[in-house]
Amino acid sequence: MSHPEVVPEALIVDTVGPAELPSPLGLSAVKGDEIADYTTDDRRLPLDPTAPNAASGPRFELAGARERIYFAGPKVNAAIVTCGGLCPGMNNVIRGLVMQLWHAYGVRRILGFRYGYAGLSERREPPWELTPELVKDCHHQGGTILGSSRGPVAAEEMCRTLLELRIDMLFVIGGDGTMRGAHALAQEVSRQGLPIAIVGIPKTIDNDIAFVERTFGYATAVAQASAAITAAHVEATGAKNGIGLVKLMGRHSGYVAASAVLASRDANLVLVPESRFDLDGPAGVLRFIEQRLAARGHAVIVVAEGAGQELIESESTTDRSGNQRLADIGVFLRDALRQALPDAPLKYIDPSYLIRAAPASADDAIFCGQLAEDAVHAAMAGKTGLLIGLWMNRRTHVPLPAVVGRHKRISLDGSFWRNVVETTGQPQLLRSR
Numbered sequence: 080m081s082h083p084e085v086v087p088e089a090l091i092v093d094t095v096g097p098a099e100l101p102s103p104l105g106l107s108a109v110k111g112d113e114i115a116d117y118t119t120d121d122r123r124l125p126l127d128p129t130a131p132n133a134a135s136g137p138r139f140e141l142a143g144a145r146e147r148i149y150f151a152g153p154k155v156n157a158a159i160v161t162c163g164g165l166c167p168g169m170n171n172v173i174r175g176l177v178m179q180l181w182h183a184y185g186v187r188r189i190l191g192f193r194y195g196y197a198g199l200s201e202r203r204e205p206p207w208e209l210t211p212e213l214v215k216d217c218h219h220q221g222g223t224i225l226g227s228s229r230g231p232v233a234a235e236e237m238c239r240t241l242l243e244l245r246i247d248m249l250f251v252i253g254g255d256g257t258m259r260g261a262h263a264l265a266q267e268v269s270r271q272g273l274p275i276a277i278v279g280i281p282k283t284i285d286n287d288i289a290f291v292e293r294t295f296g297y298a299t300a301v302a303q304a305s306a307a308i309t310a311a312h313v314e315a316t317g318a319k320n321g322i323g324l325v326k327l328m329g330r331h332s333g334y335v336a337a338s339a340v341l342a343s344r345d346a347n348l349v350l351v352p353e354s355r356f357d358l359d360g361p362a363g364v365l366r367f368i369e370q371r372l373a374a375r376g377h378a379v380i381v382v383a384e385g386a387g388q389e390l391i392e393s394e395s396t397t398d399r400s401g402n403q404r405l406a407d408i409g410v411f412l413r414d415a416l417r418q419a420l421p422d423a424p425l426k427y428i429d430p431s432y433l434i435r436a437a438p439a440s441a442d443d444a445i446f447c448g449q450l451a452e453d454a455v456h457a458a459m460a461g462k463t464g465l466l467i468g469l470w471m472n473r474r475t476h477v478p479l480p481a482v483v484g485r486h487k488r489i490s491l492d493g494s495f496w497r498n499v500v501e502t503t504g505q506p507q508l509l510r511s512r
């Protein structure tokens with residue numbers, strides 16, 4: 080957990096101006112008076128509490144309601160945009176933002192941009208006027224009522240749209256590419272000296288945002304993915320030498336695959352982007368599965384989409400987010416296993432979009448509500464160029480420049496991966512050194 084590259088200044092949050100107005104929330108500054116307390120900017124959480132310099136090292140500002148705020152709610156024009164791939168909980172966050180803005184701070188103009196950053200472009204569709212009545216039931220359904228899209232829009236163009244529509248604060252719901260766009264926009268807004276707050280809420284089932292312990296949607300994805308593994312196990316044990324193969328999402332990081340394996344306990348092999356593997360040879364995947372079938376008569380394999388890319392020859396193209404289009408490791412493995420082990424009936428399951436389109440689990444629904452509330456508190460206090468994170472189970476303010484250009488990946492030296500490998504019974508390394 081050491082982050083030598085992060086200096087304390089990197090976690091200092093920017094503001095659009097001094098917070099001088101009293102908060103309308105009526106919370107307390109007194110401990111023990113049975114009224115919920117405000118959070119102060121000086122309560123900070125060390126990035127690494129075990130570091131000898133923890134108190135003077137990098138520390139996160141804690142998220143939460145501030146006693147003094149920058150914006151006067153009834154005068155505020157707020158806006159929301161959802162970007163990138165779908166993820167369970169997007170509607171919960173939209174609903175949470177609208178309810179908190181409206182009921183807690185008295186904001187009465189809340190726009191919902193349509194279809195991601197395209198909704199802030201010159202050729203945008205008209206944004207929706209969001210009200211509690213409009214969003215009250217949306218959290219029961221998956222996806223995003225606002226629509227989403229991949230791809231950036233120039234920061235200057237988005238900034239012009241914000242000015243044209245007199246927006247004071249923009250809530251950006253998205254993953255790493257989206258946060259890159261939010262960072263560029265926050266920089267442009269600051270360059271022009273505009274008092275517009277840009278606040279991110281990190282969304283991705285991949286759980287790969289740097290300095291964020293858990294993104295929303297991840298817990299739901301893990302629960303859905305473990306159901307797919309259970310099905311693969313039923314299929315595998317239903318035939319002599321049966322193989323169940325499940326492909327899950329996970330472009331840079333194999334968290335969904337690894338956690339679903341930990342939850343289901345039925346998989347015998349999990350392949351993630353962080354760990355290179357051989358297909359052939361004495362230490363390779365095919366030999367391991369052959370041995371597993373000889374010993375136990377069935378095998379369950381889980382593969383994350385970003386794993387084993389170097390094994391597949393393919394043209395390098397990128398999607399609208401600038402992500403490299405991945406070769407299909409699931410189909411590649413399926414075909415290789417069928418060819419190497421023709422007598423082993425193989426059932427292939429790819430539940431990727433089924434997982435992403437699900438409504439939020441109870442756990443994620445709670446989390447989405449908390450993130451939305453904290454995002455509104457941050458924006459109302461005039462904080463900008465940040466996202467709401469989770470660190471040591473506390474919600475935090477994470478400056479966007481610290482996040483952009485980094486990915487959180489499974490540490491193969493850490494206890495999480497050790498637990499995964501112990502659970503599946505696979506070798507530590509599936510390759511000749």
Ligand code: F6P
Binds near residue numbers: 284285330
């Ligand atoms: O949001 C991240 C993710 O779930 C990745 O795991 C995956 O590569 C990507 O979305 C696929 O999204 P789409 O098919 O919508 O481009």
